[in-house]
Amino acid sequence: MTAASATRRGAAIAFAALALGAASVAAADRDAGRRKAEVCAACHGPAGNSVNPAVPSIAGQPAQFVATELFLFREGNRKDPQMSAIAAGLSNGDLNDLAEYFAAERPAPPKHRTAPENAAAAPALAHKFNCVQCHGPELMGQQHIPRLAGQQPDYLLAQLKGFKAGTRADIDGNMTSAAQALSDQDIQVLVDYLAGLSSGN
Amino acid sequence: MRDLAVAAAAMAVFTVAHAQDKPAAAPPPSWHQGKPPALGESTLHPFAPNLAGRSAKDLPTDKLKVPPGFKVEVWAEGIPEARSLARGEKGTVFVSNRLSKNVYAVVDRGGTREVKTILKGLNSPNGIAFSRGTLFVAERDKITRYDGIEGRLDNPGQGKVVVEGLDPTQQPGHYWKYLAMGPDGKLYFNIGAPGNIVMPNYTQASIMRVDPGKGVLENVALGVRNSVGFDWNPRTKELWFTNHGRDWLGDDSPNDTLHRVTSKGVHFGYPFCHQGDTLDPDYGKNRSCSEFAPPALKLGAHIAPLGMKFYTGKMFPAEYRNNIFIAMHGSWNRSTKQGYNVTRVVVNDKGKVIRSVPFLTGFLQDERGDPPMWGRPVDVLVMRDGALLVSDDYNGVIYRVSYGK
Numbered sequence: 001m002t003a004a005s006a007t008r009r010g011a012a013i014a015f016a017a018l019a020l021g022a023a024s025v026a027a028a029d030r031d032a033g034r035r036k037a038e039v040c041a042a043c044h045g046p047a048g049n050s051v052n053p054a055v056p057s058i059a060g061q062p063a064q065f066v067a068t069e070l071f072l073f074r075e076g077n078r079k080d081p082q083m084s085a086i087a088a089g090l091s092n093g094d095l096n097d098l099a100e101y102f103a104a105e106r107p108a109p110p111k112h113r114t115a116p117e118n119a120a121a122a123p124a125l126a127h128k129f130n131c132v133q134c135h136g137p138e139l140m141g142q143q144h145i146p147r148l149a150g151q152q153p154d155y156l157l158a159q160l161k162g163f164k165a166g167t168r169a170d171i172d173g174n175m176t177s178a179a180q181a182l183s184d185q186d187i188q189v190l191v192d193y194l195a196g197l198s199s200g201n
Numbered sequence: 202m203r204d205l206a207v208a209a210a211a212m213a214v215f216t217v218a219h220a221q222d223k224p225a226a227a228p229p230p231s232w233h234q235g236k237p238p239a240l241g242e243s244t245l246h247p248f249a250p251n252l253a254g255r256s257a258k259d260l261p262t263d264k265l266k267v268p269p270g271f272k273v274e275v276w277a278e279g280i281p282e283a284r285s286l287a288r289g290e291k292g293t294v295f296v297s298n299r300l301s302k303n304v305y306a307v308v309d310r311g312g313t314r315e316v317k318t319i320l321k322g323l324n325s326p327n328g329i330a331f332s333r334g335t336l337f338v339a340e341r342d343k344i345t346r347y348d349g350i351e352g353r354l355d356n357p358g359q360g361k362v363v364v365e366g367l368d369p370t371q372q373p374g375h376y377w378k379y380l381a382m383g384p385d386g387k388l389y390f391n392i393g394a395p396g397n398i399v400m401p402n403y404t405q406a407s408i409m410r411v412d413p414g415k416g417v418l419e420n421v422a423l424g425v426r427n428s429v430g431f432d433w434n435p436r437t438k439e440l441w442f443t444n445h446g447r448d449w450l451g452d453d454s455p456n457d458t459l460h461r462v463t464s465k466g467v468h469f470g471y472p473f474c475h476q477g478d479t480l481d482p483d484y485g486k487n488r489s490c491s492e493f494a495p496p497a498l499k500l501g502a503h504i505a506p507l508g509m510k511f512y513t514g515k516m517f518p519a520e521y522r523n524n525i526f527i528a529m530h531g532s533w534n535r536s537t538k539q540g541y542n543v544t545r546v547v548v549n550d551k552g553k554v555i556r557s558v559p560f561l562t563g564f565l566q567d568e569r570g571d572p573p574m575w576g577r578p579v580d581v582l583v584m585r586d587g588a589l590l591v592s593d594d595y596n597g598v599i600y601r602v603s604y605g606k
Contacts, residue, residue, distance in 0.1 A: 025258075025278045068253070075302060076322075092281065144252075177373075
């Protein structure tokens with residue numbers, strides 16, 4: 001148990017030895033994250049590079065994004081049969097360790113191949129629908145916002161449909177709002193484009 | 202956050218329905234609303250907190266600066282998205298959050314601090330106030346009381362509703378509330394504007410109050426875009442509050458502001474007039490700023506003043522007595538960032554502002570960076586010993602500023 005998990009469990013004992021008398025939390029630890037991430041590989045693939053089109057790649061995602069999503073699963077804001085159960089037992093320290101680990105891993109080149117007509121049409125859509133506003137000009141994500149480039153297509157499709165339906169958790173309402181303007185055709189084009197986009201590898 | 206998502210969806214559907222004759226474009230998020238075409242390529246955006254918090258060991262706390270003789274240290278950490286602060290009679294410090302659902306209690310046990318999650322599953326419980334044994338919690342739609350809270354931190358129960366129906370439109374923007382107990386025994390809270398620059402309804406863009414024994418609402422201040430901090434001048438008993446000006450009018454306009462409420466029901470200008478002297482380019486047509494109450498102080502554009510407290514403690518030097526400390530949470534809507542500090546405002550005996558000066562600084566690392574800061578002050582709290590606590594929602598940390606020793 002880390003000091004952070006002790007904090008979560010309300011155990012005062014972990015604080016006793018600290019300078020300044022402040023309640024202290026363990027610094028984020030990538031190596032600890034690597035050990036804790038062993039269970040993740042079963043679905044998310046080696047080092048977080050998913051080979052399942054329905055499961056997201058988390059290798060090279062921004063650390064703040066990984067920790068935020070795990071937090072939302074744990075707190076019940078975002079729901080998934082597997083992830084809710086896995087996140088339920090994680091401390092804040094665990095979330096940060098896992099985030100540090102996955103953020104430092106290299107994303108694998110995408111297997112998906114975008115149809116040429118979608119590759120031509122999608123950049124204008126990504127601009128029109130404000131994707132690049134938050135996810136960045138290369139759609140690589142930043143801070144609490146995920147990398148979309150090279151993400152698994154079935155996963156992207158499910159998320160966009162969920163945002164459009166208002167059923168996908170959203171910390172600030174931005175994606176729910178943005179998805180309202182997307183037609184089913186727009187979603188298909190964007191997904192095909194994003195899934196084949198280079199993630200800097 | 203499902204309610205928020207639903208609210209955003211409802212808003213978006215509304216927007217789309219009114220734009221059927223135009224090519225479909227993405228409806229703007231509420232922070233994006235009011236962005237003029239000329240700023241269409243702007244990449245400015247708000248910053249989200251690290252919801253799981255960050256360890257103080259990972260933070261450059263050695264960069265924090267306070268005036269000579271003062272000391273700043275980490276007081277507690279591991280409090281996800283630490284927002285508003287309230288102090289109990291027995292020394293408990295209560296901590297709220299905005300994007301999450303919990304209320305925390307920090308219990309000091311002889312120099313070590315234990316963080317307890319005392320309330321769960323609430324709806325954006327940003328506002329908290331403690332009075333006579335009771336913790337009051339303002340969620341986006343209601344205010345609830347938890348009596349005798351310090352004696353039952355492990356089992357606070359369901360609480361009793363003081364007033365509800367405070368979010369009838371499920372508004373997408375500024376839905377979180379600040380809460381404070383007035384010297385008149387009434388609870389004061391804000392209902393923010395439902396977007397950046399929009400026409401509010403009769404209850405929005407206001408500060409209201411409610412007698413917790415009666416549950417009847419009264420207007421206190423109108424035309425207040427979003428106030429997330431207020432306190433009473435201990436000498437004059439007047440209510441003072443901080444207010445966030447609109448976004449997307451440029452790097453230096455308008456100022457966020459500090460106000461005093463000289464009589465109940467005064468209008469402070471939103472959405473017609475900003476900072477007391479600047480008409481809104483859209484809503485200000487055919488209006489005059491002279492009909493609205495001007496601010497007591499302009500604080501800086503987009504600097505995002507949140508919690509404020511008059512300093513009533515005895516630890517700091519005498520010249521700090523009855524000064525105001527304001528937590529600056531921004532800026533984001535500015536190409537060169539400013540703020541991210543706790544500012545001291547000197548007020549004279551008659552309640553007139555003399556000057557303001559940054560007091561706790563060092564959170565701002567790179568004024569052109571993204572993010573530009575490593576921490577963000579949200580609220581301030583004067584402790585019984587006179588020390589000043591400062592919450593930081595970006596990291597889930599509370600700092601303590603003390604003097605002497």
